[in-house]
Amino acid sequence: MTETQRKIGLLACLVTIVLAVLDTQIVSAASFPIVHDLDPDHGVVDISWLASAFSLASAAMLPLYGRLCDALGAKRVFLGALATFLTGSALCGAARSIDWLIASRALQGVGGGGLMSVTMVVIAQLKDPGEKKNKGAGIGGIIGGGGMAVGPWLGGFLADHASWRWAFYINLPLGIAALAAGVVVLKLPRHTTSRAIDFTGAALAAAFSTALLLITQWGGKQYAWTSPQILGLALAFLGALTLFLRRQFTAAEPILPPSLFRVPELRLGFAIQGLMGAAMVGAMYYVLVYLQLARHVNSSAAGLYLIPMAAGIMAVGVATGRLGERGWSERTFVLSGSAVTTAAFLLLATTGTHTSLWQLRGALLLVGLGFGQLLGQLIQLVQQAAPGHQLGVATTAIRFFQTLGMALGVALFGSLIDRLYDGPGDVGSLAALRGAARTAGVTAYVSAMDTVFLCGAGVMTLCLLLALRLPKARPVAAERQPEKTLAA
Structure with missing residues (x-):
């Protein structure tokens, strides 16, 4: 890649990091306007799922994304994650019911998990051969942290002065530009490693991380810590974690x-x-x-x-x-x-x-x-x-x-x-x-x-x-x- 291509590729990566981080936070401030618009009578019951659906899907996909990068190459996985995220964003903005919005947030999360992880792999591979340190990774981490702090304010601003739908539509022009730039300029190395992917291990990782996140979402709030629901999730977490650890020591290409x-x-x-x-x-x-x-x-x-x-x-x-x-x-x-x-x-x-x-x-x-x-x-x-x-x-x-x-x-x-x-x-x-x-x-x-x-x-x-x-x-x-x- 030329120096200009590297800079364009890095800019595309930084844009996607901003989008992914903002979408983990931006909905928190816009939740009540969303509920008031889509389901003012009963929507408040499902309000927590607007954030949870995204975070659960994102966390569940993270281990699989890493292995996909090493097996298929970071460019393909990056573009696929970004396209999935943008599709979910468009569906969120067009939502006509709370259930539609929650399902679309989960799809957004599937792509978002890749944007916050695979993007860092792309940035690492964009490093100039003469660079001793990967400055891009540091910039990406900093922008990600800044986005976490600014996200709640931006969500509230859009909800108050425009429409909550713009909290999702704002992703589309920026994301499409980043996607086009990635298709055109990215030329990344792919190691000649095995293409075998341990989908069983990935499923177990998704199972125990989802159980853990649900425990933290529901415990002490929706259900008592000693309720059958929370105790059942705890058992599911321990069981899936035990099987996952065992799988990592026996799989040919562990997650x-x-x-x-x-x-x-x-x-x-x-x-x-x-x-x-x-x-x-x-x-x-x-x-x-x-x-x-x-x-x-x-x-x-x-x-x-x-x-x-x-x-x-x-x-x-x-x-x-x-x-x-x-x-x-x-x-x-x-x-x-x-x-x-x-x-x-x-x-x-x-x-x-x-x-x-x-x-x-x-x-x-x-x-x-x-x-x-x-x-x-x-x-x-x-x-x-x-x-x-x-x-x-x-x-x-x-x-x-x-x-x-x-x-x-x-x-x-x-x-x-x-x-x-x-x-x-x-x-x-x-x-x-x-x-x-x-x-x-x-x-x-x-x-x-x-x-x-x-x-x-x-x-x-x-x-x-x-x-x-x-x-x-x-x-x-x-x-x-x-x-x-x-x-x-």
Whole structure:
């Protein structure tokens, strides 16, 4: 590929990352306008599925996408995922019922899982042969993190000033342009690896990840933690996970090869990414709840408070490139990012019912500065350490572990809030309280929330300890044998 083709290909990849990340968040702020339009009488019952259908389908497909990349080539899989995502977007925008919209969101999620993982494989293969580091992977991670922060605000803005349908239609012109660019300019290598695909392993991975996500979606909300539904899902999760692990040691071409975990950078990188995912969802979710519950900020305006976090992530994206040229390694960034994020959570843990909102913005800026270092550099760390013929599975695996970490973070932090809350009624009835009862309830909730942020600091401290175990230097090229490739 020429230098111009590389730049066009990278731009197409970055556009698809933005679209995929926005669509995981954008619906949260537009949910009530959607329900009011499609089914004002009964739609609120299914409102959670607008986000869940996307995330469940996306997570279930992640392991399979990695193996498909290694077997068929990243270009084909990237274009297929993008086409699927755009088809789902068009159907979402044209939806005439809640059921239609939920089914279309699931189709969107099937494609979206590829956009957030396969795109990173494409970016890695777009790296100029003369580049020592894959700067594109860092940029992609940063843009993805920024999109997570901006998504809720954009969804609220479109719902308030245009139509909720534009939350989906906005994908089409940008996505079609990226698809056309990918068809024309991408010329990527394809390793001469086996084309065998372990669909049994992929199905088991989809089964246990879906069960886990449903547990976190329903547990303590729609069903009690000890209900037959949740206990049944827990048994299904354990059974599918056990069969999946057994399959990975016996399959000829496993979806998640155990050999990856023998590489320290991959083993530790997967663990740090999962823990970071748990902490990130806690930071974003509970700050938004605090603003709406304790400070009476509406949902659209609450999303604006995440902009300092996005600004921090973007600022780090600029700084890491220059610091990398001066000798900072991925290990250094992971250590620094973990330490900064730990400090940010400790600051969030001091939040009270009358804390200055500027202090809160400052804490979120610090969160962005910490997460920004982790989001881009962990991907680069994993891609540089992964064997060339397993680049696809290694890249999608790190995204898969982040997804599972976010699911566990939602469940564990939510359970912790429920247990620590000692105000009137329960957490679910807080919005209905009035007068002195509401004041007492909000105070109790904020106190419990501070403990959650302390736990987030503990999670990031564990990330810091794991980062200390990363090898200080690794001659990547020496560990990879030259491999024959085919133009895809």
